[in-house]
Amino acid sequence: MKVTARLIERLSTYRRNLQRQIPGAKTRIYSHELAALVGETPALVRRDLMTIGFTGSPAHGYDVPGLIAKIAELLDPPGGAGIALVGVGALGRAILRYFHRVHPEFRFVAAFDTSPDKVGQVFDGCPCHALDDMEATLRQKLIAFGVIAVPADAAQVVATRLVRNGVRALLNFTPERLQMPPGAYVEDVDLAASLEKVVFFGRLGATHAACPGADMAGPESCAANQDAYASDLPSANS
Amino acid sequence: MKVTARLIERLSTYRRNLQRQIPGAKTRIYSHELAALVGETPALVRRDLMTIGFTGSPAHGYDVPGLIAKIAELLDPPGGAGIALVGVGALGRAILRYFHRVHPEFRFVAAFDTSPDKVGQVFDGCPCHALDDMEATLRQKLIAFGVIAVPADAAQVVATRLVRNGVRALLNFTPERLQMPPGAYVEDVDLAASLEKVVFFGRLGATHAACPGADMAGPESCAANQDAYASDLPSANS
DNA sequence: GTCACGCTGTGAACTCATTCACAGTATAGC
DNA sequence: GCTATACTGTGAATGAGTTCACAGCGTGAC
Structure with missing residues (x-):
């Protein structure tokens, strides 16, 4: 099992987002659903779960409590840290x-x-x-x-x-x-470096219309989810 | 100029570490010195500076105030953010x-x-x-x-x-x-995910003797700088 | 019972980031 | 002035990490 820091980070967010769902509402989940929940691709989710040796079924996806338990077993120290x-x-x-x-x-x-x-x-x-x-x-x-x-x-x-x-x-x-x-x-x-990134890419997005694609390419969340923004979000006006 | 988030992050730490040096003590710096300062490789430092179009001289390395200015020009918004x-x-x-x-x-x-x-x-x-x-x-x-x-x-x-x-x-x-x-x-x-990584890799380092290399590979700082640890550090006892 | 569907698991392809390695060059020493 | 040295700048090689694409399979529909 090749464990990288990125993997641990994602496992942590998988678990957190699974636990955040109304408990019992969904005892099984598909890779694309979990992917949407955490903002990753279904392929990566499947690869990650494969990496930690957790298998699902094509018919019903992955067992949610089982996955949470598997991640806990991997991440949580036995006696509590x-x-x-x-x-x-x-x-x-x-x-x-x-x-x-x-x-x-x-x-x-x-x-x-x-x-x-x-x-x-x-x-x-x-x-x-x-x-x-x-x-x-x-x-x-x-x-x-x-x-x-x-x-x-x-x-x-x-x-x-x-x-x-x-x-x-x-x-x-x-x-x-x-x-x-x-x-x-x-x-x-490094909070200063993080804020520096925010300022830089925010400024970029302003000047050019773009973060993604062309030339100065912004990463991550930048323009991920071009879909489904705007009007149909939890409204926040007034 | 291909600008990635990683690059911005490093530029931020380059600048911060350059500014932290006693001002004027060193007006020029070599890639391997800057690399040591921030915990990167000389090659990466040179590539980064090349990417932002800052050039040094083989004889004296890079001009420190000039580099700081160049990074500022790139990162800092004109009117202050x-x-x-x-x-x-x-x-x-x-x-x-x-x-x-x-x-x-x-x-x-x-x-x-x-x-x-x-x-x-x-x-x-x-x-x-x-x-x-x-x-x-x-x-x-x-x-x-x-x-x-x-x-x-x-x-x-x-x-x-x-x-x-x-x-x-x-x-x-x-x-x-x-x-x-x-x-x-x-x-x-994500502070929780960061702490989760700490707990996981700390536990790993305990069990196996290793973070680096073999099998379950830990990343980054993990065992970077195997050299020069131990006794000749700013002593901290008592 | 059979078929079509949609998912998982995974080798292979690909993309992005880093490191290697070396040509080019300016200086210091002789 | 000439040589040896130590560095930069950078194309090419390498190596992660991610995504593609598809075989295999269990399920629901008919």
């Missing part, structure tokens, strides 16, 4: 709140910050420790995953401390490229 | 604060929320309006870019309203796949 957050600033707190409310399956079991008035507080169920307690806390709670939401200059230092104490993968909100030992994984979320 | 935020919850406020502090070049000129106690307030320099004022405000301030940080169910409705009133590109923090008219651009930031 304990995650640490470093940096309880505005971004850090937003992350804690967001996951606490929307994705409680990700358990943030410890946060770390330098600020004395944050240490000791509990943010959305996650206790904030002093940075000095990091080593002890990480080892005691067997934390294997970390989220870095500190200023860029501190990122590498923090990352190094995390991986030295059992953390094996990081979500990095810093623009810094982190040096990691082999085997460790870093997923970067 | 006016951006709107919809959804001033925890995530929305964090976004406002983050960009206000770290990237003030992105000007958030209006925010929108349903909650009456937020309307009228100013968050990090960005005034919050009622959702009903969206149409007027967007048109009056000529806002062309939007950031969606509302609950998933509201995302499509909000997106539709935005693009109907002049917004041409969106940054979408919702897992919802937005239906857009052709020419409009959506950049998705």
Whole structure:
């Protein structure tokens, strides 16, 4: 089974979108339906499900609960993942709140910050420790995953401390490229670069009539779904 | 010039990392130096600069201020971009604060929320309006870019309203796949999927010794830079 | 019972992105 | 001035990732 990051990302959205359907309304789904749900092609959906070894039937498509279970088996760690957050600033707190409310399956079991008035507080169920307690806390709670939401200059230092104490993968909100030992994984979320893309392609779409096709080609969602826009959407006026 | 989203993303990080260097310390840079700075290959850096039509000299490499200027010319809209935020919850406020502090070049000129106690307030320099004022405000301030940080169910409705009133590109923090008219651009930031990747590949790295190479191949940063880790890093103990 | 349909599973084709590899060239050293 | 060096610019090779296209099959209609 060749597992790429893109595949994991898509599996995650498959599951999320399947769960979002009214439960029980549809216990089976065709590749083209799931594809429409997540904005991919039916062929890719079929290939992905083939890749993870989940098979459907030509007659009824794929079994929804079974697929959700299969994805869970693949993605979810057996005991539930304990995650640490470093940096309880505005971004850090937003992350804690967001996951606490929307994705409680990700358990943030410890946060770390330098600020004395944050240490000791509990943010959305996650206790904030002093940075000095990091080593002890990480080892005691067997934390294997970390989220870095500190200023860029501190990122590498923090990352190094995390991986030295059992953390094996990081979500990095810093623009810094982190040096990691082999085997460790870093997923970067670069908000500035993302917004930069928005501004660039938005400007493009304005000038030329086009994102797609000709010359300066915009990607992804850009003009995907040329069909069925406009009038027959959930109306939003007034 | 064939411009892809990946290219824009890299250009953004090239610039950010060049600017982060002590100004004036280095007015020229070689492709392999820039590559090391951003975690890419020298060949890709050269290809990217070639793509945007920026040339260096074999003797001295690329001119740093010139390159920064060239990227700015390409990425930055002439008048500065006016951006709107919809959804001033925890995530929305964090976004406002983050960009206000770290990237003030992105000007958030209006925010929108349903909650009456937020309307009228100013968050990090960005005034919050009622959702009903969206149409007027967007048109009056000529806002062309939007950031969606509302609950998933509201995302499509909000997106539709935005693009109907002049917004041409969106940054979408919702897992919802937005239906857009052709020419409009959506950049998705899926925090749950990102964390899911972290958990998955972190777990992999634990079990097998490997992310790279064999069989279940992890991507990106995973074990990139096997060199120079460990002891000679900015020390972080105690 | 038989037929036609529409779906899955998948090898092969294709497209896009990255890396290789080297010709061309400007400098520094001798 | 001439040679060795180290880099850029870029066509070609490679390698992912995605889509095509179709064989195979279970189901519903008649």
